[in-house]
Amino acid sequence: MSATAPLQSTRSPATSPADTHPLWPTAMGIPDAAALHRALDRVVRQVLEALILERLLAVGSEEMEPGLTRLCWAGCTSQGGPVRYQALADTEASFGRLRIRPDSLRRDEGAGFQPIRALRDFLQELQTALGAPDARFLPFAQELHQTWLNDAWAQVLPGPASLDASCAELEASLREAHPYHPCYKSRMGFSPWDNTRYGPEFGGRLRLIWLAVVRGGCVSSRIRGLDERRFLIAELGETTLAGWEAELLRQGLSPEDYALIPVHPWQWRQRLLGECLAELAARRILVLGEGGQDYLPQQSIRSLSNVSRPEAATLKLPLAIVNTSADRILSSHHVCNAGPVSDWLEGMRAADPFLSERLVLLREVLGLAWDAPEEPGPWRERRYGQLSAIWRESVESKLQPGEASLPFAALYHRDGAGRLLLDPWLDRHGLLPWLEALMRRAVLPLLHLLYTQGLGLEAHAQNLILLHRDGWPSRVAVRDLPGGLRFCRADLARPEACPELAPMPDFRRAHNAACSMEVAEPEAVRDFLWDALGFVNLAELAWALRQTRGLPEREFWALLARTLRAYQAERPEHAARHARYDLFVPSTRSEPLARRRLLGEDGAGWQNRPNPLAGL
Numbered sequence: 001m002s003a004t005a006p007l008q009s010t011r012s013p014a015t016s017p018a019d020t021h022p023l024w025p026t027a028m029g030i031p032d033a034a035a036l037h038r039a040l041d042r043v044v045r046q047v048l049e050a051l052i053l054e055r056l057l058a059v060g061s062e063e064m065e066p067g068l069t070r071l072c073w074a075g076c077t078s079q080g081g082p083v084r085y086q087a088l089a090d091t092e093a094s095f096g097r098l099r100i101r102p103d104s105l106r107r108d109e110g111a112g113f114q115p116i117r118a119l120r121d122f123l124q125e126l127q128t129a130l131g132a133p134d135a136r137f138l139p140f141a142q143e144l145h146q147t148w149l150n151d152a153w154a155q156v157l158p159g160p161a162s163l164d165a166s167c168a169e170l171e172a173s174l175r176e177a178h179p180y181h182p183c184y185k186s187r188m189g190f191s192p193w194d195n196t197r198y199g200p201e202f203g204g205r206l207r208l209i210w211l212a213v214v215r216g217g218c219v220s221s222r223i224r225g226l227d228e229r230r231f232l233i234a235e236l237g238e239t240t241l242a243g244w245e246a247e248l249l250r251q252g253l254s255p256e257d258y259a260l261i262p263v264h265p266w267q268w269r270q271r272l273l274g275e276c277l278a279e280l281a282a283r284r285i286l287v288l289g290e291g292g293q294d295y296l297p298q299q300s301i302r303s304l305s306n307v308s309r310p311e312a313a314t315l316k317l318p319l320a321i322v323n324t325s326a327d328r329i330l331s332s333h334h335v336c337n338a339g340p341v342s343d344w345l346e347g348m349r350a351a352d353p354f355l356s357e358r359l360v361l362l363r364e365v366l367g368l369a370w371d372a373p374e375e376p377g378p379w380r381e382r383r384y385g386q387l388s389a390i391w392r393e394s395v396e397s398k399l400q401p402g403e404a405s406l407p408f409a410a411l412y413h414r415d416g417a418g419r420l421l422l423d424p425w426l427d428r429h430g431l432l433p434w435l436e437a438l439m440r441r442a443v444l445p446l447l448h449l450l451y452t453q454g455l456g457l458e459a460h461a462q463n464l465i466l467l468h469r470d471g472w473p474s475r476v477a478v479r480d481l482p483g484g485l486r487f488c489r490a491d492l493a494r495p496e497a498c499p500e501l502a503p504m505p506d507f508r509r510a511h512n513a514a515c516s517m518e519v520a521e522p523e524a525v526r527d528f529l530w531d532a533l534g535f536v537n538l539a540e541l542a543w544a545l546r547q548t549r550g551l552p553e554r555e556f557w558a559l560l561a562r563t564l565r566a567y568q569a570e571r572p573e574h575a576a577r578h579a580r581y582d583l584f585v586p587s588t589r590s591e592p593l594a595r596r597r598l599l600g601e602d603g604a605g606w607q608n609r610p611n612p613l614a615g616l
Helices: 033-053 119-130 134-155 167-173 192-198 228-236 238-250 265-275 277-281 332-351 353-358 377-383 408-412 423-429 431-453 506-511 522-549 553-569 572-580 593-599
Strands: 060-065 068-076 082-091 098-100 106-108 209-214 218-222 258-263 285-290 295-297 303-306 314-316 319-323 326-328 359-361 364-370 388-392 404-407 455-457 464-469 472-478 485-487 587-590 607-610
Touching: 033 082, 033 098, 033 119, 033 134, 033 593, 068 098, 068 119, 119 134, 134 192, 134 593, 167 295, 167 303, 167 404, 167 408, 192 265, 209 238, 218 258, 218 332, 228 238, 228 364, 238 258, 238 285, 258 265, 258 364, 258 388, 265 277, 265 319, 277 285, 332 353, 332 359, 332 364, 332 388, 353 359, 353 431, 353 472, 359 431, 404 408, 408 464, 408 522, 423 431, 431 455, 431 464, 431 472, 431 522, 431 553, 431 572, 455 522, 485 522, 522 553, 522 587, 553 572
Parallel strands: 359 472
Antiparallel strands: 060 068, 068 082, 082 098, 082 106, 209 258, 209 285, 218 364, 295 303, 303 314, 314 388, 319 326, 364 388, 404 464, 455 485, 464 472, 587 607
């Protein structure tokens, strides 16, 4: 069977999770050899880059020419014999990263250097070099193998949608995923069929299953002034909502006693159906049926864009999968914080002319979660965050006349020939004028919020959307507000305005202590913002422009430095905060994603990285 068979069907709507989905026959086979090779090469390069940067793997280096280094290290095979590795890497001017060149990694077991053929052997030898225990390394290796498979399937897909496509279609069609995390496409829990059915890059539409859940077991939040029923009428249509309410009445139940919560079809079949039998039998949960609108997965997979009505809300739903080494539930404390945090941040934005002109906050307007507080401890932990929903404003609902939107990750997407997707914009507007506009209109608002309010947003590419007029940057939209926020309460501009926040349960804190919104030191707020915005986001754009346009990375960061210093010079009243959240320090801290995966929370404190803005 040809691995390219599904190409004609990947963008066609599929409005039900039927087993006859057109991609299923291909998922029964294997990707072709070329796709497997390209994906394997990326997996091994990306894991090595992370391990080297995070000081887990010691390697020797030899400068071949300015900016190009040969890396080498030795180990032993699973049989105890000697093995050597070498690779060519470009030295990057952004945060000290190395970029291993594609197809340059070679292995020598005594017969000369050869390309890597087997991920299993490579990982076994890597584990020996790291001295990593099986309990940590083997699950990591499983995620890497799954990433290899899933990325190989993505390799047979057509390239991204055009710049003229909708933001939702363009975002779904991007296939690169996380540019740094080694397990960038693991999706543990998905079968090959699930991946081709629900992975965003495959373009399949889906419809949601709606449940009525007794309100006594639910927690909720909403923005000020939102009437839940009127909102659901606008989202679902009055006929649909009235029909479901009539069904509850027919069963002798009061609609006011139930909350309506949508469920991802995979989550219902694979996780919730078997866990909710008692609630279904007692009519604490009722299945209302499939909704009538089509949704398209965003890059995060669990967030879904409404493609039947693009101006309608985006839905964020839990999935019991692991991706980039994190579970993708939707915690009740995030649901409870969604409305208050959205109101709090929107109040700041609306009161500040600089922000109101440049920044769009995609508020999380309504959140509902089945919390089951009466459950015994282990059962509550198992069910926590598995049945919940957050409705988020869509970017389409925020566009002004003449504006369009583009996911930030698309800014550094390159096609198979190495061309940037945004090349037409750069040709039209000029590279440096366009880049300066991007920094003024999309980067400065995020830094302004840090300087004036003491708030850091998790501004990696998945959370940012560029608003533009014919390719010229106009504003930036930010999403994932409660989950992607840090602040030091003592350093807020108005600490009294901070809402009372639902705390993270202890069992979740033990699982991921790094998720707390409130931190003790202002430097932690700065580093949280700069890690996402600088290291994970802008550094990728700087690298892409170096590779495709010949723009030196140092010139990229110098342009940002000039833009930022000009902004600061115009606002001397905030000089103390500019110093407290200094972005020109020699080093800032970044989250070590591979180290956390291999060493756990106790051994994975944030690490210093050379700051590309230092000295500029």
